[in-house]
Amino acid sequence: MSGTAMQKSESQLSEQTQAVNQHTFTPKVDIWETQDSYNLDVEMPGVDKNGLDVKLEDGVLSILGRVAPDNTVACEKVHSEYETGNYERQFHISEVIDEEKIQASIKNGVLNLELPKRESAKPKRIEVKVG
Amino acid sequence: MKIRDLLPFNWKKERADEKETHLPQRPRENASSDFDRFFENPFVEFGLMRSNLSRSLSPKVNVSETRKEIRIEAELPGMNEKDIDVTIENGYLKIRGEKTHETKDEKAHCVECSYGFFERTLPLPDYAQADKAKAKYKKGVLTLSVPKTKQKETGKRIPVSVA
Structure with a gap:
């Protein structure tokens, strides 16, 4: 998996999103690596904790974000630059990542995933002794 | 008046049409005429610049x-x-x-x-x-x-x- 621990794969519509009959978007993602972990920031404006579904299955991390339908009174669209809908994206996770310790949190429409590296994958300093 | 008419995005559309129909197009004489045209109608160039900037x-x-x-x-x-x-x-x-x-001490992958x-x-x-x-x-x-x-x-x- 050439260097990076994750590989992007654009997924097709799942049954869940098709049922709602809404648009599905691929959210924008930032991937940052630190010494101990990989951090993903996934931009999903309009999604909160209740609309979020993060799954890990067979080394594939699936993110599904649902936007609550707009229940406001009849309004006339005057100008539209974006449409609302669900967000979906999948990532292949390599063995470098400790699957048991993955943590997710969402704040202000951005999902943050922390994927800690296995102890064996972390860089180690080898002490040099004087012979 | 409708709010639609007040939105600048819609103005731009109309202006783009005007630009094509109302501005006289001079035949290209030599390379410097492009340069002259910039000063005659700088907004054409700025329009292009703005679309590039929209990536930010x-x-x-x-x-x-x-x-x-x-x-x-x-x-x-x-x-x-x-x-x-x-x-x-x-x-x-x-x-x-x-x-x-x-x-922090991070490496960006994407x-x-x-x-x-x-x-x-x-x-x-x-x-x-x-x-x-x-x-x-x-x-x-x-x-x-x-x-x-x-x-x-x-x-x-x-x-x-x-x-």
């Missing part, structure tokens, strides 16, 4: 109107509400702010999100009550509601009398 952070905006209010929604994921500045001045609504990412300073200005119609406007930031979406004044008949009514 520029929040997408939806505007809708109900009978009581004008609602403006802007997608601003991952902001701190303190970093969003909304003002209404002289009939113009301005949304500005800065999105930052704290870089950066699709945009960061930095942004500003958007929208003209409001004259029936918008700026002093009663409300803004809230929730789930990464900024929602502004500007109540409308009761539409009065504008212009002076002239009574018609029988001669």
Whole structure:
């Protein structure tokens, strides 16, 4: 998996999103690596904790974000630059990542995933002794 | 007047048409004529520049109107509400702010999100009550509601009398 621990794969519509009959978007993602972990920031404006579904299955991390339908009174669209809908994206996770310790949190429409590296994958300093 | 006519995005459309139909196109004589044309009609070049700049952070905006209010929604994921500045001045609504990412000792593998300073200005119609406007930031979406004044008949009514 050439260097990076994750590989992007654009997924097709799942049954869940098709049922709602809404648009599905691929959210924008930032991937940052630190010494101990990989951090993903996934931009999903309009999604909160209740609309979020993060799954890990067979080394594939699936993110599904649902936007609550707009229940406001009849309004006339005057100008539209974006449409609302669900967000979906999948990532292949390599063995470098400790699957048991993955943590997710969402704040202000951005999902943050922390994927800690296995102890064996972390860089180690080898002490040099004087012979 | 409809708010649609006041939106600058729609003005641009009309202007683009005008540009094609009304501006006389000079035949190209030599290379320097391109240079001259820039000064005659610099906005053509600026128009191009703006489309290139749109790749930087520029929040997408939806505007809708109900009978009581004008609602403006802007997608601003991952902001701190303190970093969003909304003002209404002289009939113009301005949304500005800065999105930052704290870089620690990190290596970027993939950066699709945009960061930095942004500003958007929208003209409001004259029936918008700026002093009663409300803004809230929730789930990464900024929602502004500007109540409308009761539409009065504008212009002076002239009574018609029988001669």
